[in-house]
Amino acid sequence: MRDDGTRQEGTAETGTVSRETIVAGDSPANTSESRVAAQAMPVDDPAPAGPGWQSPGWQSPGWQSPGRESPGRESPGRESPGRESPADGSAPDATAPAFAEVYSGDFQPVDIGSLTVPTDESDDPPLAMEARRAVQVLNPSGNVAMPRPSRPRIMGVANQKGGVGKTTTAVNLAVALALHGNRVVVIDLDPQGNASTGLNVPHHAGVPDVYDCLVDTVALADVAQPVEGIPNLTCVPATIDLAGAEIELVSVVARESRLARAIAAYEEDYDYIFIDCPPSLGLLTVNALVAAKEVLIPIQCEYYALEGLNQLLNNINMVRAHLNTELEISTILLTMYDRRTRLADAVEQDVRNHFGDKVLKAVVPRNVRVSEAPSYGQSVMTYDPGSRGATSYFEAALELAERGAMLGEQR
Numbered sequence: 001m002r003d004d005g006t007r008q009e010g011t012a013e014t015g016t017v018s019r020e021t022i023v024a025g026d027s028p029a030n031t032s033e034s035r036v037a038a039q040a041m042p043v044d045d046p047a048p049a050g051p052g053w054q055s056p057g058w059q060s061p062g063w064q065s066p067g068r069e070s071p072g073r074e075s076p077g078r079e080s081p082g083r084e085s086p087a088d089g090s091a092p093d094a095t096a097p098a099f100a101e102v103y104s105g106d107f108q109p110v111d112i113g114s115l116t117v118p119t120d121e122s123d124d125p126p127l128a129m130e131a132r133r134a135v136q137v138l139n140p141s142g143n144v145a146m147p148r149p150s151r152p153r154i155m156g157v158a159n160q161k162g163g164v165g166k167t168t169t170a171v172n173l174a175v176a177l178a179l180h181g182n183r184v185v186v187i188d189l190d191p192q193g194n195a196s197t198g199l200n201v202p203h204h205a206g207v208p209d210v211y212d213c214l215v216d217t218v219a220l221a222d223v224a225q226p227v228e229g230i231p232n233l234t235c236v237p238a239t240i241d242l243a244g245a246e247i248e249l250v251s252v253v254a255r256e257s258r259l260a261r262a263i264a265a266y267e268e269d270y271d272y273i274f275i276d277c278p279p280s281l282g283l284l285t286v287n288a289l290v291a292a293k294e295v296l297i298p299i300q301c302e303y304y305a306l307e308g309l310n311q312l313l314n315n316i317n318m319v320r321a322h323l324n325t326e327l328e329i330s331t332i333l334l335t336m337y338d339r340r341t342r343l344a345d346a347v348e349q350d351v352r353n354h355f356g357d358k359v360l361k362a363v364v365p366r367n368v369r370v371s372e373a374p375s376y377g378q379s380v381m382t383y384d385p386g387s388r389g390a391t392s393y394f395e396a397a398l399e400l401a402e403r404g405a406m407l408g409e410q411r
Contacts, residue, residue, distance in 0.1 A: 144181030200377035
């Protein structure tokens with residue numbers, strides 16, 4: 001600006017542009033003259049960076065950068081409770097609704113010091129819930145916590161499909177019932193002797209076993225062994241000698257009823273006898289079906305388990321028609337249930353639709369503790385009583401006992 005008030009225009013020769021030209025926006029864009037002019041332009045004292053400072057060119061009336069307070073104003077986010085600070089910095093309106101009035105629904109101010117920990121069982125820590133389940137399964141008091149049947153129940157645990165949980169089911173149901181006051185006998189009729197292993201009963205060669213009862217007519221009481229640590233539980237072991245029993249019994253008269261005669265001569269008091277059948281439909285399984293009054297069928301929640309079920313039902317019907325008219329399918333237990341798969345749900349629905357109330361409500365899931373227990377010579381009920389597997393078998397045993405008590409009342 002000249003002294004006479006006239007406006008000086010920038011020229012290429014001088015390479016200068018007045019400050020007024022830059023502010024007014026008259027400078028040419030993206031030219032070398034403008035860059036040179038910007039370098040030659042005098043710079044006034046910059047505004048100090050600090051509270052309340054705003055950059056020129058970004059300023060709008062009444063606007064304030066969040067988090068940077070200016071003297072005399074409240075920054076958003078640091079307002080007094082119950083009032084909103086106006087954007088222009090004026091005094092808050094006395095008629096503005098309070099915070100509690102705006103949020104007048106279920107919100108109530110809570111005093112932190114008055115909070116108490118809920119005592120509901122569902123809010124207990126997992127360790128406490130597992131300990132509670134363990135006490136319930138083990139029944140340390142020894143009281144009769146499960147009802148006894150009005151008459152002895154002889155149940156054959158059968159399914160010619162291998163690996164569906166027959167031995168595991170027989171062992172764990174027997175232990176659960178025995179821990180809660182029932183007198184139980186487990187007859188291991190499988191030459192592999194897995195039920196004997198699960199109950200920690202010696203079954204090596206030379207030990208009196210069920211083979212002696214079938215072939216040599218030895219009394220069942222002479223070969224039965226009490227299970228260590230489990231009161232009211234007795235096991236009749238099986239050795240490898242049982243593998244040749246089917247061949248040796250071929251020429252024996254009434255070979256299919258040898259086990260039934262041995263059980264009939266058993267003089268000890270009992271509430272349940274579980275017969276662990278081999279995974280076949282041979283003579284040993286026929287002996288079990290003739291001796292039993294009821295059949296318990298464990299069904300794995302997979303397709304192959306359903307495929308062989310029809311053949312098992314045909315054999316049971318044949319035994320009922322010709323050898324044991326009292327035989328009936330009373331219980332079906334779903335095992336190895338994997339809730340992550342749709343196949344398990346489909347198998348469960350098919351089984352329940354076909355067999356109805358014979359299927360127990362309790363379902364045994366896949367659980368590693370169930371598989372680990374036999375390696376320690378224990379059932380899962382004593383190996384890890386707080387596990388899901390032990391809880392599921394406990395529920396199945398309780399349901400089995402309650403059904404037995406109801407059947408006795410009906411008869």
